[in-house]
Amino acid sequence: MNLPAMKSRESIAVLVAAMLSLALVTPVTAESRADLEATRKAARAYEGSPPTIPHWYDPLDQSSCITCHSEGLDVGYGRPAPIVPHPTWLACLQCHVNRAEPGVELPENSLTGLGLTSGAHRAHSEAPPVVPHRVYGRDNCASCHAGPGTHEAIRTDHPERQHCLQCHVADTTMEYHMH
Amino acid sequence: MSRTHASSLLVTALPGLGGQLAARLSGEPGIVVTRTEGDRIAVVLETAAAHNSVATYQRIVDLQEVETTNVAYTGLAPEGMSRRSFLESLAVTTLALSAAGGGSQVQAAGKEKKWIPDSGATKWNKTVCRFCGTGCGVMAGVEDGKVVAVRGDELNPVNKGLLCVKGYHLPGILYGKDRLTTPLIRRNGKLQPATWDEALDLIASKMKTTVEKHGKNAIGMYGSGQWTIVEGYAALKLFKGGIGTDNVEANARLCMASAVTGFMTTFGSDEPMGCYDDFEHGDTFVLWGNNMAEMHPVLFSRILERRRKSSWVKIIDIGTRRTRTTRFADQYIPIKPGTDLALANGIAHLLVKNDAVDKAFVEEHVTLKKGLTQMGYGLEDGYQFKDKPESISFDDYVAFLADYTPEKVSATTGIPVSTIQELAKKYGDKSRGVVSLWCMGVNQHSRGTWMNNLIYNLHLLTGKISKKGSGPLSLTGQPSACGTVREVGTVAARLPADTFITNPEHRKKAAEIWGVPVENIPDKPGLHTIAMFRALARGDLKFVWVQCTNPFVTLPNQARYRKAFESGEAFMVVSDVYPTETTALASVVLPSSMWIEKEGLFGNTERRTQQWNKLVEPPGQARDDLWQIVEIGKRLGHGKLFETGDLPLHEGLFEEYRKFGLGIGKDLASYSQYVENRGLRWPVVNGVETRWRYREGEDPYVAEGKGIEFYKNKKTGGRAVIWARPYEPPAEIPDKDYPFWLTTGRVLEHWHTGTMTRRVPELFGAVDSAYIEMNPEDALTHGLEAGNQVRIKSRRGEMVLPLKLRERSIPEKGSVFIPFFDETKLVNYLTLDSFCPISKEPDYKKCAVRVEKA
Structure with missing residues (x-):
């Protein structure tokens, strides 16, 4: 691992972010952030682990997941299907599993999971925030930040600008540092 | 018959308005079934495509009596299930699930999930997944002395950043409540x-x-x-x-013992000649009794990615039940348990007959042998067996194969003649790379060594071995x-x-090193x-x-x-x-x-x-x-024995151990090299790994001009062995009293005996109990329905399990499947301890049982 090279990439990222400081983001309230965390926690062991499936699916039908999740089908108010952020991965059930049957008592486990970041880094108050998570497996930004079912706390106010990484650059400190 | 596509919706009425709402809903166009219980109403819509139902949903949501709506299910009716019973069952189950909490995860009191905010202080280090034999690279995030997260290691060439659900839940295996902490x-x-x-x-x-x-x-x-x-x-x-x-x-x-004896008898050295790079170069992937989508999911995803990018790539699944792998496969070939030996010989028969044998390859790199037959099954105490290999000529081998005509093989295996011919064509097609894959289906087999030998035969006959995109790859189950x-x-x-x-x-060499x-x-x-x-x-x-x-x-x-x-x-x-x-x-x-x-x-x-x-x-x-x-x-x-001088214990013992393999084609790198990199494939000579063993230009042990050389097989002068091994039936075969085959195995979410995965709430919740799966037609003739408690009896024991139909997998008629991960329901009281006489590996895939309603 070439650490100095990584550092220079990081400083370029910050510089680029500063230069392209065009976007404004709606401030996130404490309530909506808490709600975001609760929503994500319900489906995950920690941030970055694949969410569990909160509904039935047809175990014999390979296309049953993408029927709703490829385009984000609005299946009723309050229940839009989130768009898959990694459309080329085909074996959905490799990572996403159903939740426990009602009434099943789960084993006690004291894992403390890594949660959301406390906020994205900005070079200055007007600068576009740097992407505060890994981009791997999240090729489609819209699936969490613009599409149906996205949480208001992380919803973009400028979905019409489709080239997200033009202004929001990946935070290289998220990637492969060996400590 | 076209299959019905439907969606079910759980609608909750405002308090006291359940009856009124139900009446309104039953008059709505598009709604086929409603079922009401108090203020909760299950609504089923039949849809040609799910999109068409959106308008109906919105009409429902707009009704003034409605408090909430939740989609419970969208999808096709299972094959063979009638339209009406599918729609009815959707309504019934939607209500049943909602009554017990709507399918949400129940955490016992005091078991709140704890998270800490990501402050950027988490330290990330490389490690390896400790479940199956794939060897995925994992980055582990540690904070305050505890693992708080993992992610797939993008720099690791094995998994390139992706994991499976078990890998993603590695952190939880350390923190189960009942960890042993004292002797x-x-x-x-x-x-x-x-x-x-x-x-x-x-x-x-x-x-x-x-x-x-x-x-x-x-x-x-x-x-x-x-x-x-x-x-x-x-x-x-x-x-x-x-x-x-x-x-x-x-x-x-x-x-793995049958894989080892298979390698040793054919090549004189254990472990594969090929490697995972074959996944990005193969054209035909033949899975022999191998549910790769569940057992080696990350590797299977590499094959799926290959096929996504290359339309000509085909996945062929030979098996005794329709699994998740089957649903991705281009072709599924159901086979009668234990008859894979006949099928492999049948393919060899056709390769010879169709002139698809690579004669130059066979001439230069292969020798032929036969061994003892009718070896027994190792059931008795003190059972002993030693094979007596004998050299045979190619003509002898052809004569041996005469017994495996497509017609005879079809009668034994239950596979149509045309399918056997098609499979032989795929193996013989000179324009396509063929990768054969297998794991427990072939290894946990009372003739497991033979079956390993027979798969190698197909690759040796066609010269499709140790070649980019072509070769046999024996998969392993433990890290x-x-x-x-x-x-x-x-x-x-x-x-x-x-x-x-x-x-x-x-012994002398070991004594010297030690x-x-x-x-x-x-x-x-x-x-x-x-x-x-x-x-x-x-x-x-x-x-x-x-x-x-x-x-x-x-x-x-x-x-x-x-x-x-x-x-x-x-x-x-x-x-x-x-x-x-x-x-x-x-x-x-x-x-x-x-x-x-x-x-x-x-x-x-x-x-x-x-x-x-x-x-x-x-x-x-x-x-x-x-x-x-x-x-x-x-x-x-x-x-x-454990003094390591100036070196720390781990490094010292490893450096001593690697002396055994240096210079004999089993060379490992130094400990410090492995600390730095994402692993290397042996033999590692001068710090360079080997992708394809026995191949000139790839493997430094192959002499210049040889092209390919099975140099570890000293006894045969560097040739691999084609074995004449016949089909012999398993130790126990279903009969009138015990009419079903019993096959045991794993599920994706649990690993081995569940000691670790059953401590993780997400994995436990996904599959909380062992179960029995059977073919829906068999269930019907035995008067059994999904969810019934079923008693399963063998000559050795009995147990009661819930019945699953048309879920994860569907066994072929005449066979049932039970996973072994659940230590509260031990299927191994039923299994038979027959084993392969050469490898001594038991056959967990074939014994006889009967089933009845408990």
Whole structure:
């Protein structure tokens, strides 16, 4: 691992972010952030682990997941299907599993999971925030930040600008540092 | 018949308005079924495509009596299920689920999920997944001395950043509530806390007195492919080099032994010639009894990615049940259990007949042999078998294949003649690379060695071997079945790097490396796993130390082996991380460290050796298995075996171990190299790994101009062996009294006996219990319905399990499937302990049972 090279990439990222400081983001309230965390926690062991499936699916039908999740089908108010952020991965059930049957008592486990970041880094108050998570497996930004079912706390106010990484650059400190 | 597509919706009415709303809904166009219970109404819509139902949903939501709506299900009716019963069942189940909490996860009181905000202080380090044999690279995030997250290692060429659901839930395996944190000694029939000194002194004195009274061979060690390389090496050295008994075995006998004997008999050296790079270059992938989508999901995703980018790529699934793999496959070929031997010979027959044999390849690189047949099934105590190989000519082989015409093979296997011909064409097609893949279906087979040989035959006949995108690839089930058990040799008769205790030269080499008198090393093979536990049951073996495995879940025909503990004479030490069915029978339990609570190395399926550092402390007094072995060694007067001079213990033992493989095609890199990289595939010569063994330009051991050379097969002058091995039926076949085949296996979410995965809420919740799967038609004729409690009986035992129909997998008619991960429901009371006479690996895939409503 070439650490100095990584550092220079990081400083370029910050510089680029500063230069392209065009976007404004709606401030996130404490309530909506808490709600975001609760929503994500319900489906995950920690941030970055694949969410569990909160509904039935047809175990014999390979296309049953993408029927709703490829385009984000609005299946009723309050229940839009989130768009898959990694459309080329085909074996959905490799990572996403159903939740426990009602009434099943789960084993006690004291894992403390890594949660959301406390906020994205900005070079200055007007600068576009740097992407505060890994981009791997999240090729489609819209699936969490613009599409149906996205949480208001992380919803973009400028979905019409489709080239997200033009202004929001990946935070290289998220990637492969060996400590 | 076209299949119905429908959606079901759970609608909750405003308090007291349930009846009124139900009446309104039943008049809505598009709604076929409604079912009401108080204020909750299940609504089912039939839709040509789900999109068409959106308008109906919105009309429902807009009704003024509605409080909430939730989509419960959208999808096609299962094959063969009528439209009406599908729609009705959707309504019924939607209501039933909602009544019990709407399918949400129930966490017991006081078990709130805890998260800490990501402040950027998490330290990330490389490690390796400790579940299956794939060897995925994992980055572990540690904060305040605890693992808080993992992610796939993008820099690791094995998985390129992706994991499976088990890998993503690795952090939880460390934090189950009932981790073993203190040594336990059985006193007055109960396991009670003790100090390490008490426990270790007791074990050492028991070992000493047993050896004095009953001889060295009255004690044994039983580990697994979950041992790190250095742990396995230390166990081997203590028992074979210090104490002087060959009784060192491992769970890999139950899982990989047929692969080993297959490799040894065909190529004279264990482990694959090909590697995972074949996934990006192959054209036809043939899966022999292998549910790769669940068992090796990350590798299967590499194949899916290959096919996504290359439309000509085909996946062929040969199996006895329709699995998740089948649903991705281009072709599914159902086959009668155990008849794969006939199919492989049938393909060979056609390759010869169709002139698809690569004659130059066979001429230069192959020799032919036959062995003994009618070997029996190893069921009786003291069963012995030794093969007597005999050379044959190619004409002899062709004559042997005459019995495997497509018509005869079709009658045996149940596969249509045209399908057999098509498969032979795929193997023979010179324009396509063929990769054969298999795991337990072929290995846990009463003729497992033969079946491994027969798959190699197909690749040797066509020259499609050790070639980019073409070759046989035997998959492994444990993280270091290859690195530890097979390379270190922690099984009876073996020494490291393909050497044997029966060979005086090999013993001499080991004695020199170990600095022990050569007489210390036993020259007679010890007990293989089944023989070891039969000896324990008979009382011939008095002491066994089990590390990192769970034999009293995994041994077949459990009742036969549990007899060992009836007299109270057998002394079993168990090192583990959680209480198991095996610790429950132990005399002493030692609490172990696991995964990144210790440093280690694993060797995966494709010969890749990978290292990781210790990243967190184990809980309580738990200590790693290596420390335990060394401490016992010291107490037995063998402490010198573990002195490593200036080097730290791990590095020192590894550097010593790798002397065994240097210069003989089993070369490993130095410890410090593995610390730096994401693993290397052996042989590693001058720091460079080998992708395709035996191939000139790839493998440095192949002489210039040879093209390909099976140089490890000294006996045959560097040729691989094509074996004439016939079809023989399994030990037990369904009959009038026991009319069904029973196959056992795993599910994606759980690993091995569930000791770790059943401690993780997400994985436990996904599959919370063992179950029985059967073909819906068989269920119908037996008057059984999904969800029924079903009694399953074999000649050895019986159990009751819930019935699943049309869910994860659908067995072919006449067979049933039960997973073995659930220690509260042990299918191994039913299984038969027949084994492959050459590999001694039991057949968990074929015995006879009957089923009835409980």
